[in-house]
Amino acid sequence: MPVQKRILALNDISCFGKCSLTVALPIISSTGLECTILPNCVLSTHTAIEGFTLRDLTGEMVPIIEHWKKLGLRFDGIYTGFMCTKEQIDIARTAIEGLRGEGTFVVVDPAMADNGKLYPIFDSKFPPYMRELCSVADIIKPNITEACMMLGREYRPGPYTKEWIEDLLKELSQIGARNIILTGVSFDESKIGAASYDCSTGKVEYHLRDTVPGYYHGTGDVFCSAVVAAVGSGHSLGKATEMAVDLTTDSIRRTYEAGTDVRFGVNFEDGLAEFAAKVRSQRITKS
Numbered sequence: 001m002p003v004q005k006r007i008l009a010l011n012d013i014s015c016f017g018k019c020s021l022t023v024a025l026p027i028i029s030s031t032g033l034e035c036t037i038l039p040n041c042v043l044s045t046h047t048a049i050e051g052f053t054l055r056d057l058t059g060e061m062v063p064i065i066e067h068w069k070k071l072g073l074r075f076d077g078i079y080t081g082f083m084c085t086k087e088q089i090d091i092a093r094t095a096i097e098g099l100r101g102e103g104t105f106v107v108v109d110p111a112m113a114d115n116g117k118l119y120p121i122f123d124s125k126f127p128p129y130m131r132e133l134c135s136v137a138d139i140i141k142p143n144i145t146e147a148c149m150m151l152g153r154e155y156r157p158g159p160y161t162k163e164w165i166e167d168l169l170k171e172l173s174q175i176g177a178r179n180i181i182l183t184g185v186s187f188d189e190s191k192i193g194a195a196s197y198d199c200s201t202g203k204v205e206y207h208l209r210d211t212v213p214g215y216y217h218g219t220g221d222v223f224c225s226a227v228v229a230a231v232g233s234g235h236s237l238g239k240a241t242e243m244a245v246d247l248t249t250d251s252i253r254r255t256y257e258a259g260t261d262v263r264f265g266v267n268f269e270d271g272l273a274e275f276a277a278k279v280r281s282q283r284i285t286k287s
Helices: 021-030 058-070 086-099 126-134 144-151 162-173 219-232 237-258 269-286
Strands: 006-016 034-045 054-056 075-080 100-108 179-188 191-198 203-210
Touching: 006 021, 006 086, 006 219, 021 034, 021 219, 021 269, 034 058, 034 086, 058 086, 075 086, 075 219, 086 100, 086 126, 100 219, 126 144, 144 162, 144 179, 162 179, 162 191, 179 203, 179 219, 179 237, 191 237, 203 237, 219 237, 219 269, 237 269
Parallel strands: 006 034, 006 075, 075 100
Antiparallel strands: 034 054, 179 191, 191 203
């Protein structure tokens, strides 16, 4: 029996509104990986639901990391998402440096903006801080807005041209990450998805699916958690991106067909068994 791989997820806990750690835990664990969490804050709901409460856990993060270091814990993968402050970004870097082992992969989701705007709790000083965190990652997963903000480029809505997307990917590669997954990619109104980019080879792969009407919260967390699960299970960047696009798109479609309030997150749960089976069966075939 192979040793179970251990993933560390640094993110917030939004108690309602399916996102962040309440999404990462089930998706990553469903594929047979152990998912350890390091929460940086607890919110009543995600930040797009008016009136949310927030309890900052910054003061607890370093003691937790130091305890783990004393226990000799090391992680096969480290995944960071929503960070409230620059101090939390600095702590995330400390965790990466102190808890990674030989062969550890690091995934950074620079979750801070969408549709051309920063999330309400951030100001214009924040994107450069997130860029610093992305510089130590093996894989980064910005959306179009986050990519433009980290690069100081003017945001533009889609549809896009392949030339514009690939120029953006090449510029992102200068941040320092080895691989990039760019979400929100579309070349016409009928399809949307992601592009994966191997910075060492220059290989770009596109994974697009039919567009579903509406804007759905928490899909970035579903997508990135699926990437982490697939990469942690031994799949290539392109294959992991494809699996993540499929899980996210299917979750959105189920939510749309059910008529659920889009603020409350997407129904990824009904797709977990199929996703996990795909990750596990193809991993077994590979070995």
